[in-house]
Amino acid sequence: MVGAGRIGPPPPLPPPKTSAARRQSASRKLLDHMVQIEEKSGVKTGRRDEKPARKKDRSPDSLSGILAKIVLLGLTDAVAAFVLFQLMLSGEWLIFVISLITTFVINWIYLRRGGLPAKYLAPGVIFLLIFQVFVMIFSTYIAFTNYGDGHNSTKADAIASIQLSASERVPDSPQFPTSVLEKGGKYFLLVTTPEGEAKLGGADTPLAIVSPSVSGPTGAATGVEGYSTLDFTTLLAHQQEITALTVPLSENPEDGALKTADGSTSYVYTPKLKYDEAADTFTDTTTGVIYTDNGRGSFAAQDGSALNTGWKVNVGLDNFQRAFTDENLQGPLLKVILWTFAFAILSVATTFALGLFLAITFNKKDLKGQKIYRILMILPYAFPAFLSGLVWSGLLNPEFGFINNALLGGAQIPWLTDPVLSKISVLVVNLWLGYPYMFLVCTGALQSLPEEVDEAARMDGAGVWKIFTAIKLPLLLVSLAPLLISSFAFNFNNFNVIYMLTGGGPRFDGTTFDIGSTDILITMVYKIAFGTGTGRDYGLASALAIIIFIIVAAVSALSFKKTKALEDLN
Amino acid sequence: MSTQKIALSGTMAQANKQGFGRWFATKGWRHLIAIAATIFSIFPLLYVLSAALNPTGTMAGASTMFTEFGLGNFQELFANQERPFGRWFVNTLVIGTITSVATVFLGALAAYAFSRMRFSGRRVGLLTLLLLQMFPQLLTVVAIFLLLNFIGDIIPSLGLGSQLGLIMVYLGGALGVNTYLMYGFFNTVPMSLDESARIDGASHVQVFFRIIMPLVTPILAVVGLLVFIGISSEFVIASVVLTDPESQTLAVGLYSYVAQQRSENWGVFAAGAVLAAVPVMALFLFLQRYITSGLTAGGVKG
Numbered sequence: 083m084v085g086a087g088r089i090g091p092p093p094p095l096p097p098p099k100t101s102a103a104r105r106q107s108a109s110r111k112l113l114d115h116m117v118q119i120e121e122k123s124g125v126k127t128g129r130r131d132e133k134p135a136r137k138k139d140r141s142p143d144s145l146s147g148i149l150a151k152i153v154l155l156g157l158t159d160a161v162a163a164f165v166l167f168q169l170m171l172s173g174e175w176l177i178f179v180i181s182l183i184t185t186f187v188i189n190w191i192y193l194r195r196g197g198l199p200a201k202y203l204a205p206g207v208i209f210l211l212i213f214q215v216f217v218m219i220f221s222t223y224i225a226f227t228n229y230g231d232g233h234n235s236t237k238a239d240a241i242a243s244i245q246l247s248a249s250e251r252v253p254d255s256p257q258f259p260t261s262v263l264e265k266g267g268k269y270f271l272l273v274t275t276p277e278g279e280a281k282l283g284g285a286d287t288p289l290a291i292v293s294p295s296v297s298g299p300t301g302a303a304t305g306v307e308g309y310s311t312l313d314f315t316t317l318l319a320h321q322q323e324i325t326a327l328t329v330p331l332s333e334n335p336e337d338g339a340l341k342t343a344d345g346s347t348s349y350v351y352t353p354k355l356k357y358d359e360a361a362d363t364f365t366d367t368t369t370g371v372i373y374t375d376n377g378r379g380s381f382a383a384q385d386g387s388a389l390n391t392g393w394k395v396n397v398g399l400d401n402f403q404r405a406f407t408d409e410n411l412q413g414p415l416l417k418v419i420l421w422t423f424a425f426a427i428l429s430v431a432t433t434f435a436l437g438l439f440l441a442i443t444f445n446k447k448d449l450k451g452q453k454i455y456r457i458l459m460i461l462p463y464a465f466p467a468f469l470s471g472l473v474w475s476g477l478l479n480p481e482f483g484f485i486n487n488a489l490l491g492g493a494q495i496p497w498l499t500d501p502v503l504s505k506i507s508v509l510v511v512n513l514w515l516g517y518p519y520m521f522l523v524c525t526g527a528l529q530s531l532p533e534e535v536d537e538a539a540r541m542d543g544a545g546v547w548k549i550f551t552a553i554k555l556p557l558l559l560v561s562l563a564p565l566l567i568s569s570f571a572f573n574f575n576n577f578n579v580i581y582m583l584t585g586g587g588p589r590f591d592g593t594t595f596d597i598g599s600t601d602i603l604i605t606m607v608y609k610i611a612f613g614t615g616t617g618r619d620y621g622l623a624s625a626l627a628i629i630i631f632i633i634v635a636a637v638s639a640l641s642f643k644k645t646k647a648l649e650d651l652n
Numbered sequence: 653m654s655t656q657k658i659a660l661s662g663t664m665a666q667a668n669k670q671g672f673g674r675w676f677a678t679k680g681w682r683h684l685i686a687i688a689a690t691i692f693s694i695f696p697l698l699y700v701l702s703a704a705l706n707p708t709g710t711m712a713g714a715s716t717m718f719t720e721f722g723l724g725n726f727q728e729l730f731a732n733q734e735r736p737f738g739r740w741f742v743n744t745l746v747i748g749t750i751t752s753v754a755t756v757f758l759g760a761l762a763a764y765a766f767s768r769m770r771f772s773g774r775r776v777g778l779l780t781l782l783l784l785q786m787f788p789q790l791l792t793v794v795a796i797f798l799l800l801n802f803i804g805d806i807i808p809s810l811g812l813g814s815q816l817g818l819i820m821v822y823l824g825g826a827l828g829v830n831t832y833l834m835y836g837f838f839n840t841v842p843m844s845l846d847e848s849a850r851i852d853g854a855s856h857v858q859v860f861f862r863i864i865m866p867l868v869t870p871i872l873a874v875v876g877l878l879v880f881i882g883i884s885s886e887f888v889i890a891s892v893v894l895t896d897p898e899s900q901t902l903a904v905g906l907y908s909y910v911a912q913q914r915s916e917n918w919g920v921f922a923a924g925a926v927l928a929a930v931p932v933m934a935l936f937l938f939l940q941r942y943i944t945s946g947l948t949a950g951g952v953k954g
Contacts, residue, residue, distance in 0.1 A: 147857055168806045198856060199774070202765035206758035206827040213824020214784055217792040217799060224795060440689055443682050450679075455686040457937065459693045464936035467885045468903045469925045472910055473700045476922075482711035482915045484699055514692065575788055577888055582907070604790065604888075611794045612892060620794050627791050638786050 155192055159185065184208075218631070225624035226396055228379045231617040233392045237379075240393040244364065244381070245335040245353045252338065255350040259302035262317060262324055262345050263309035269320070270309060271329045271340055273348055274302040282306055283329040289340065317345040355389070364389065401625035414590045414597045415606075415626075419633075422602040425508065425580075426573040430566055432513045437520025438558070442550075445528050463518035471582025474511045478583075499588050501599040508600050512579050516569075527561050528554070567641045571634060575604045603630050704926045709919030725923035737924055739898055740905040743815065744884050744928075747901060751819050752879040755826040756872050762827050763834035764860050768846060778835070785828035789821065790888040796821055797892045818893045822883060830875045837871035838864065877939055881932055902928045 162185040169178040188208070191200045227233075235243075258273035263282070270284040272294070280303035283289035294303030296311070305311045317324060328339040331350065338352035355364040355373070364373040364381050373381035373389055378400070380392035405415055440459070444452060462470065477484045478497035486493050497507045531554060539549045559566075580586060586601035586609065596613050597606055603626060611623035672680075699717065706713055707722030729737050765771075766778060789796065797812070800821070804811015811817055845867075846859050854862065865872070887903045894900045897908075906928060909921045 144855060144858075147855060165807060172806060174806070199765040199769045199771040202761045202769075203777070206762045206823075206831070209758070209820065209823040210784070210825075210827050213796065213821050214787075214789065214792075214828075217789070217795040217824075218787065220795040220799060221792045224798065229798075440685070443685050446679070446682065448679075449682055451683075451686070455690055457940075458690045459686075460940070461697060461933065462693050464933040465697065465929055466881070466903075466932055468887050468907065469700075469885075469929055470696075472907070472921070473696050473925060475910075475914065476703065476711055476918060477696055477699055479711055479915065482918075484717075487712070488716060514696065518693070571786055575790060577790060578885065581887070607791075608793065608888060611797070620798065623794050627794065630791055631787060634786055 151192065155189065158188060162188075221624045221627050221631075224620055225401055225628045226398060227394055227621050228392070228397045228400070229394050229621045229624075230619040232390055233379050233394050233621075235393055237375075237393040240391050241357055242335060243391050244355055244389055245357055250351060250354045250368075251341075252350045252352050258340060258348045258350075259298075259300065260340075260342050260346055260348040261298075261302075261304045262312045262342070263306060264312055264316075265309045269312075269324055269327050271327065271342060271348060272303055272306060272309075272311075273340060280306075282309075283340070285327055285329065288330045288332050312345070397621065401621045402629075404622065405625060405629070410593050411595065414593050414595065417590070417599075418597060418601050418603060418606050419629075421505070421600070422574060425505075425512075425576075425602055426570050428509055429512045429516060429573040429576070430570050432509060433516035433520045433569070434524075434562075434566060436513060436517040437522075438524045440517070440521050441524035441528055445525065460518040460522060462514050463522075467515060468578045468582055470515050471511065471579045474507075474514070475583050478507055478511075498584050501588055504584050504588060504600050508580060508583055511583055512573070512576065515579065516573075520569075523562065523565055524558065527558050530561075531557055563641075563644075567638065570641075571638060574602070574634060574637075575630070576602070577604045577608065580605050581608070603633075700922050700925050703919060703922035706919060706922075709917075711915035711918035713919070725919040726927075729920050729923045729927075732920070734897065735905060735909060736898060737905065737927075740900055740902045741927070743899060744902040747815055747819055747822075748880045748883045751822045751883050752876040754819070754823055755830060755879045756876045758823065758826040759830040759834050759875060760865065760868070760872065761860075762831045763838045764864060766831070766835050767838035768843070768864075778832075781828055781831055785825075785832075789825050793888050793892055796889060800893060812893055813895050813899060815894065815899055818890060821889060821893070822886075830879065833875055834868065834871055837868050841867050873939065877935060881936065884928075884932060 162181065166178060166181055166185070169175075169181060188204065191197060191204050256276045258275065261272045263270040263272050268284055270282055270287075271289075272280065272282050272292070273289070274280055278301075280292055280294040281289045282292040292303075292306050294305060295307045296303070296305030298304045312320070312324075324345055325341075325343055328341050328351070329348075330339045331337045335353065335357075338350050340348045341351050342348035352367075354367055356367055357364055362375055365371070366373070371383050373383050376382040376388065377395075378392075378397060379395040380388040382388040405411055444455070475498065476482075478486075480486060480494060480496050480499055483497070485497065486495055496503055498504050535553055535557075536549060539553055544552070580600055580602055584598070584600045586596070586605050587598040588600075589596065589598040596609050601609070607623045607626045607630070610619050610626065612618060702717040703711075704725055705718070705721050705723070707720055707724045709725055709728070766774060800810075800812045800814075800817050802811075803817065804814070808814075809816060810820065841864060845863055849859050849863050884901070885903055886901075887907065890901050891904045891907070894904055897905065900908075902924075906921060906924050909917045909924065
């Protein structure tokens with residue numbers, strides 16, 4: 083590697099040993115000389131730099147280069163201006179300031195003289211900072227909140243939403259003849275009060291008196307200028323949105339709201355839960371139970387039962403604590419962590435063993451048909467990974483699968499539904515996917531081993547097995563160790579195979595979470611965050627992701643230290 | 653003389669007798685293993701091909717290989733309006749191509765800086781990249797989801813459901829292992845080439861585009877292809893970001909075919925799988941040699 087490991091300012095020229103190096107240093111001297119001439123003669127107005135190597139960073143820019151720079155920077159600034167404007171409109175001032183600073187930094191990088199490396203690095207680094215570094219920090223933040231279904235907004239939003247959702251019909255309340263109106267994709271209720279007044283309101287606009295443009299045969303208002311009245315078929319098509327529509331009677335949610343079940347009559351509903359602003363509590367109007375802010379982002383009663391809608395708060399180490407103490411989660415999580423390690427280690431071990439064995443088998447130059455074998459064998463590596471799991475799930479399906487049905491004559495072996503067999507199946511499928519890569523890599527490494535070593539050992543009377551274990555394998559391991567480590571890191575998060583083949587199943591007993599025997603940490607994170615079973619829990623999922631971060635960091639730090647040791651041995 | 657002859661013919665006879673045994677000991681067993689490995693490798697692929705061509709269309713029907721043939725599954729695949737396979741295919745191609753081209757470009761810019769320039773923070777920068785690539789983006793999928801959700805409120809065309817947003821997320825991983833591969837390769841191009849171009853009056857941009865880029869095309873192709881293959885198989889982030897079937901990629905779409913009713917939709921899924929896999933596999937086999945050399949060059953230190 084040229085210059086790897088050099089830090090800081092331009093390195094001194096290495097002592098010219100070879101003729102090539104001499105030529106190089108000569109040409110550099112010539113270059114410096116020319117640059118100096120340029121500067122002296124005033125052709126170039128570049129800043130004088132004390133360090134000679136810096137000078138070669140500057141040379142006259144061509145016109146097209148300047149134009150390209152202006153256009154690209156202009157486009158970037160235009161986009162930035164648009165983003166800044168939008169941010170200003172939505173009042174995100176913190177993000178606004180950060181974006182503004184970023185825009186200035188980008189302009190500074192490209193408009194100033196010098197600082198050439200930054201110009202080349204900036205585009206990639208910006209994306210890296212946002213979508214790799216920032217999201218890692220953001221994950222950490224989420225891990226300390228209760229963010230998730232039912233906890234995704236502010237407390238004020240939660241209070242309003244509780245007041246609206248938990249409502250019941252007022253006994254003996256009058257019927258309101260109703261029409262459903264639509265304007266701009268939103269629905270409104272047009273009702274006629276028992277007093278004969280026509281009133282219109284929507285989800286965000288409380289009921290207000292309007293003058294109807296059309297009236298039905300019974301005298302009830304059915305249409306208003308500027309709104310379109312829904313006919314029966316449209317009503318049916320949008321049934322869900324319309325039955326969910328609640329139109330507040332006034333600005334005060336406690337007054338109650340109108341709801342319709344059929345689109346032709348509506349009734350007054352009042353909140354079942356009454357909010358007491360002074361005490362910051364909700365009272366159930368029927369049972370009298372009082373729900374108070376439990377400091378965990380929910381209103382909870384004395385017996386611990388909480389209202390469904392909560393809000394986002396920081397919960398400290400709660401998520402981590404839950405992961406390791408909650409009985410619902412603790413046992414399965416430990417099993418998942420163990421299996422994740424077992425899966426990653428066994429995957430590397432099996433693929434490497436098979437790949438190496440095949441590489442040795444084929445490391446004979448005069449073997450006929452070698453090329454054909456090789457191409458056919460590495461096909462699984464070329465097959466898209468997400469499809470492999472799905473295809474194998476068809477092969478291994480206990481009821482209809484090819485292996486049970488055709489190869490084993492209708493056996494009912496639970497390849498994917500038995501806790502132990504499913505683990506073996508996952509490993510076999512990952513072996514199928516991974517061994518061609520190891521085969522290719524081992525073949526390359528084997529061929530680069532010096533033959534003399536082999537010969538020398540043979541002369542000394544070592545057998546084939548001895549040569550392999552005492553000489554070839556250690557040499558191979560030295561050169562392949564980094565690859566094995568990255569293979570481990572990859573398999574540690576090998577989402578596709580697990581999720582596509584078994585979906586993590588079969589499920590564990592004794593937990594409400596959708597976690598199973600073949601789940602690894604990353605599939606568990608995905609299912610907890612986006613699964614359909616128990617509701618989304620971003621906070622817990624992020625906490626688990628942080629645990630993966632820590633494990634991966636520790637393992638790679640350890641293993642890279644080990645490889646350093648291996649290299650030193652060599 | 654004669655005794656010698658007899659002895660010679662004796663060993664020859666022995667050799668003939670043991671010919672098969674010896675052939676087996678040196679080569680035959682290798683063929684046996686090769687055949688076993690080949691069967692292990694290609695049998696699932698043949699299975700999916702036969703299931704795609706099997707007109708029964710269910711998983712149970714696919715348990716006899718290559719007995720019936722028909723293109724019904726393929727027709728059904730393209731006729732399904734709710735699951736627009738054609739769109740998925742195009743989406744995957746577009747997202748994969750843009751991402752890989754942009755990744756190669758961003759990575760090459762960075763590799764050029766790391767390989768050709770000496771600046772403070774260079775070593776730290778390289779080490780940081782090595783460190784960051786240990787943490788794949790899929791670990792932060794929750795944060796990415798929430799971030800795009802927020803971005804969508806500000807700029808709807810970059811938020812959840814947007815392919816452009818997804819591409820931006822993917823570009824977050826552009827620097828990393830790719831830069832490392834390219835950095836190693838850039839270092840093999842002698843500096844004297846740059847310098848002579850500089851003497852001839854080329855600017856650093858010209859050196860980059862006219863001198864370096866043409867010389868490192870193999871590694872650019874390898875990195876681009878690896879990124880393309882990786883992106884076309886990426887499921888986690890794509891499944892979270894792309895919610896509308898019209899905008900989904902093959903990985904997300906094909907999974908939705910079998911997520912609920914695996915055995916009923918098996919034939920159609922298999923047909924989709926074959927079509928999705930063929931281009932990638934063809935590309936892979938075509939560039940196989942480069943990929944293998946790229947793998948070993950990048951992985952093995954030095």
